Amino acid sequence: MTRQRTLVVQIESVAIEDGQIVPPSLGDVIEFPLRFVEQPATDADTVTIRALLEASALDPIFQYTGHDLPRRWEWNGLLRGDGWTASWRGFRPLTGQVELTGRFYGVMGYDTPTRVRGRVTRVQLVSARYRRPPDSHGWSIVPGHRTFRDIETAPGFFGNDMFMRDDLFELDRGVGVLVDLDLDDVPPVPARPTIVPGDVSASGEMLWVLDSQLPIAVSIDSDHVAHEHVLPGQIGHSRHLWATPTGCWVGGNDGLYRCVIGEAPRKLSDHPVHAGAVMGEHFLACPSGTMWSLHTQDHEPIAVEVPDGYVASIAVDGESFVVLAEQRHTDAASTYRLIRVNVSGDVTVGPELPTMQGFPRPFLAGSPLRVFRRSVAVVVLPDLTYGTVEKLGGDVFRGGQVGAFVWIIGHPPDGTSRTGWWPLPGPVEYERTRQFWLFTLLDAGTLEPVKSTPMFATDPAVTIDHRGTVWVIGSGVQSIPSESMQWPDDLDVVALLDESRRQ
Template sequence: MRDDVYEVDRESGAWIELDLDDVPPHPVRPRFVPGDVSAAGDVLWTVDSGLPIVASIDSEHVATEHVLPGPTGVSRHVWATPGGCWVAGTDGTYRCTTGFEPCRVSDVPVHAGAVVGEIFLACSPGGVWWLHTPAADPIAVKVPDEYVNSIAVEGDSFLVLLEARVSDRESSRRLMRVTTAGDVTTGPVLSSIPGPRRQRLFLAGSPLRLFNHGTASTILPDLSLGDEYDLGWEPFHVKQVGTYVCTVAHPSSDASPIGQRPGDCDPTRRYRLLTLLDAATLEPVKSAPIFAIRPAITVDATGTVWIIADGLQSLPEQSMQWPNPLDVAALLDYP
């Protein structure tokens, strides 16, 4: 489903014969499998992909485990702040602060969010979002009950791209600004978006732009679209990350902003090309091969870029080099 608040099971059939005398033991799941990552300052926060566990990792790679008072089997996301982090998913919102036990502040499902300082905007279904702060009651924000296509931060406010289904083949899109005080400004319907209508759109850049199928359109003060910029290739995933715009594309000659292949490439595995762009000029800064389509990505105070792709990894300084893995489970087990 497009909105990951809901889970759908699909059944398929297969005929499999197993020799139970010739089956190796199933590998033991690591005690921590990173599912999302976010950094604030020199502290890295990562949440397990299915267990209610959050790990904070400092600049010395000392890891601390934080156990959420929530169920297992829930996919959650993490948003780091200067004083801790917010964790949210279909089971609600949690607050983690160094030196204190994590607590659940809301049981309302959350399917998208962003932070400004310590303030967390939690986008929930039903037409009401919530602004959470560590030391105050949450503020309810009444919004249209529409799908959150993308969300980003612009200065001291949140910019959200909403999408409403008009028919099976058509949908309407518009931008909305939410301030940290809960004030809402809704822009006009974006009727002249370039590219295929069913292509997913993304907000990223500084100044903030709307990315769609290889183009980046400026956002005007009235939340309409201005001039278009042609990237020269067609990423299928774009995300705002610090002073960069992160793009993910197929590593073909038509889609590679930095046209070189990684060293020691395994021909049996199909990698994707992650490219960091300068947020202001949209010029390519660095590329890296990754085994992920829509990786979680963040950057810490030292400028190190971290991603979730085959585990938690950091991008090397040189372009087109394989990322460096960080074993969070081993750090948690280290005395």
């Protein structure tokens, strides 16, 4: 008889509050992203594991390690254990079979492809002690005061209200949950659907949907008739999709593809393409490096030479593309500049822009065109410099351009913060048992909120069709309802594709 495989994992509060991981309950089968963090063997609750470490091909990062501590090089990779995979970061280069001491963490999945799946056999609330001096508003964790309490279900929210009280100088607050997982007592993994949507784009009457890992695109016409387009590409790559009136462009790690209705998809280039934008039949492809390309359906691509940099955002402005390019420096700082490309391939490079502090990465949208970052929007002038600064009603985490709107993603308000109920018009009752994100359309000119929709996606793909329907990749392919604060409507692409295959 083989031993029972178990794993003890600490799930961070932010991963639950942001909706990445459903609050664990006793008896539930859950699956989530996993990370292993090395800790000294003298620390409490550590385990020693043996696993296969596949080192990442990415360069190490010169990482900050703490206040007043020197920076160190940090390597990363993928750990493969018995029934689990976990991301790894460490300050010494390793590969092959390794023995490591530390803790498993359930984390946000945006930067790790790892997963663990098991049945929850125990849930403990993990609390830490916080303290602040009487003359300060800054709280810090008191070492050596982690406590554990058995519960049946993890909370959906861990609460920050007590941090706002001026009469408290020490408190215990939940920082996550510790779960015991049985990796064997789980049902078989369900068969993968015929398509798992990873991107969506619309043009005219055609909606295009791209699989998240398979080289498959599906076109769906106004009668909801689907047609499958199989790319001559590799399995396992995520790709992006840009629809035009006659077809679509598809780009990813393995190159650039073109799909046209009634023709077999073809591969045009081996150069990776992760960023781009369309204007009518014109497609600007922005691979890494100093050479972009401008494509149309019936002509050879035009080479577009630009300064080296990372493409942070692209928008269409009048009769040209505008790209916000990031220049990353060895001291971990970043600078930005704007680049304009017209449909003839002519390039105008703007000056280095003043630094916009904070997280997340800025994006382009609006009419007039603006650069958005957190709670600020800055107008882009014709000479690609900054103009008027506009203050938004609250913080924005993600966003972009879609038709005559600016779409944004943020936390749903509850009326207690400094931003009140923005972007909602006032108090709204909604279900809070599971954290969702709030998707909002702003008027592209005035930046006034038009309507908001709850969804379980932090960075959705967004497009708009000829009828003005906004489509997103949330929990599958979904359309935004006309009435505010209604859940998105689902489009069953799997059923449409299966019907197409049967015929």
